Every structure is written in C-alpha cells, then in structure tokens.
Amino acid sequence: MFPDLARDDVFRLETARLWLRWPRASDAAAIHRFCSLWEVARFTARMPHPYPPGSAERFIYAAREANASGRDLTLVMTPFKGKRDVVGSISLESRGADRLTLGFALTPEVWGKGLATEAARAVVKTGFGLTSAIEILANVRVENAASCRVLEKCGFAIASTGPLGAPARGGLFECHSFSLTRQSWTEAGVLRRQQLFADRGRVQTSSGP
Numbered sequence: 001m002f003p004d005l006a007r008d009d010v011f012r013l014e015t016a017r018l019w020l021r022w023p024r025a026s027d028a029a030a031i032h033r034f035c036s037l038w039e040v041a042r043f044t045a046r047m048p049h050p051y052p053p054g055s056a057e058r059f060i061y062a063a064r065e066a067n068a069s070g071r072d073l074t075l076v077m078t079p080f081k082g083k084r085d086v087v088g089s090i091s092l093e094s095r096g097a098d099r100l101t102l103g104f105a106l107t108p109e110v111w112g113k114g115l116a117t118e119a120a121r122a123v124v125k126t127g128f129g130l131t132s133a134i135e136i137l138a139n140v141r142v143e144n145a146a147s148c149r150v151l152e153k154c155g156f157a158i159a160s161t162g163p164l165g166a167p168a169r170g171g172l173f174e175c176h177s178f179s180l181t182r183q184s185w186t187e188a189g190v191l192r193r194q195q196l197f198a199d200r201g202r203v204q205t206s207s208g209p
C-alpha cells in the first residue's frame with residue numbers, strides 16, 4: 001500500500017510539536033512504560049494487560065517489518081522539546097486493497113494537549129497523500145470519549161455502531177466504526193482553504209484605508 005518513500009526508516013513526519021518516525025530498538029523501555037498502564041490498554045483491542053516482558057520489542061520488530069514491506073505505516077511520536085522519549089504511537093494498517101485503519105495510543109502524561117489530534121491529522125494526510133486508499137477507518141469503544149473526539153476533530157464520522165471483538169480484552173464490546181473517505185477529506189480541505197482565503201480577504205479589507 002505504501003510507496004518506497006515510507007518503506008525506509010529515515011522516513012519521518014514533522015508536526016507543530018512532534019516528530020513521527022519509525023520505532024527503533026532503543027524505544028522499547030518508553031513503549032513498555034506506557035503500554036503497561038491499564039488506562040492506556042483498557043480501550044484497545046490488541047494491547048495485552050499485564051503487558052508481558054518483550055512485548056515492546058515484538059511491537060517494534062513487527063512495526064518495522066510491516067513498514068518495510070509497505071503494508072502498514074506505524075510511527076512513534078517524540079516531542080521536539082524536553083526529553084526526546086517516545087510519548088505515543090500511531091498507525092495506519094492496510095485493510096483490503098484500498099482501505100486503511102487508524103489506531104493511536106499516547107502516554108497519559110501528555111493527554112489533553114491536542115497531541116493525538118495533531119499526529120492523527122498528519123498521518124491521515126500522509127495516508128491519503130502517499131497511497132490510493134479511498135477510505136480510512138477507525139473502531140472505537142463507545143465509552144472512549146477522548147478517542148471519539150480526536151477522530152471527529154480530524155473529520156471522521158460514525159458509520160455504524162455495534163459489537164466488535166477485542167481479543168486482548170477477551171470479548172465483544174460496543175464500538176463506533178468511524179470513517180473518513182478520501183472524498184470528504186478532500187472536500188473539507190477545499191472548504192478550509194476557501195475559508196482561509198475569505199478570512200485573509202476580510203483582514204485586508206478591514207485594515208485598508
């Protein structure tokens with residue numbers, strides 16, 4: 001799904017406050033720290049809890065393998081400022097020939113600062129920019145209000161609601177299935193640009209003689 005550009009581990013994205021880059025072996029301790037926390041794992045479908053020793057290393061290896069093959073794109077987030085430790089991860093996984101699934105998790109120390117939204121917007125742009133995907137999907141437990149909000153801020157809408165399997169949680173759980181189509185993402189971008197030009201026009205008009 002992903003082209004050569006993203007299949008090399010020098011690939012990285014820059015947002016206002018974050019680097020998004022391939023995970024590497026030296027990230028294992030930081031990844032283990034936040035993935036071990038129940039508040040991080042509880043709404044995820046595949047993160048085991050307790051988080052067994054070696055899981056972070058296996059996650060890193062699997063992510064690098066899927067990135068190198070071009071099947072998925074899993075990146076870790078490191079802030080520009082302060083300690084450069086990994087504060088979260090975000091992924092786009094192939095679903096069939098023309099769809100991607102978005103997933104993300106951040107350490108609670110940085111929750112509520114808009115970082116998940118910042119990273120998700122960048123990754124969505126990359127997903128539509130670098131692949132021919134027609135839609136990005138995300139499944140979220142209905143109780144996970146923060147994650148639903150992140151997706152809404154990125155333009156996703158609920159396509160359906162119903163029980164979905166969460167192997168690491170051991171059962172079926174009521175989930176919203178969110179969707180963002182290429183078409184609605186493109187239209188929203190056009191609208192944003194039109195709004196920007198209209199705002200600039202107003203500023204120029206109001207500051208004129």
Ligand SMILES: CC(C)(COP(=O)(O)OP(=O)(O)OC[C@H]1O[C@@H](n2cnc3c(N)ncnc32)[C@H](O)[C@@H]1OP(=O)(O)O)[C@@H](O)C(=O)NCCC(=O)NCCS
Binds near residue numbers: 110116139
């Ligand atoms: C979900 C998660 C990624 C959000 O990360 P974050 O960096 O705090 O997200 P942001 O700051 O970008 O946005 C969070 C939004 O949710 C809102 N929010 C947070 N808790 C909320 C709650 N209990 N009810 C309603 N809204 C809530 C915030 O106010 C914010 O919206 P706003 O900007 O309109 O105010 C983070 O909580 C996390 O890693 N959770 C554990 C893993 C997880 O659940 N991953 C998703 C699996 S699908």
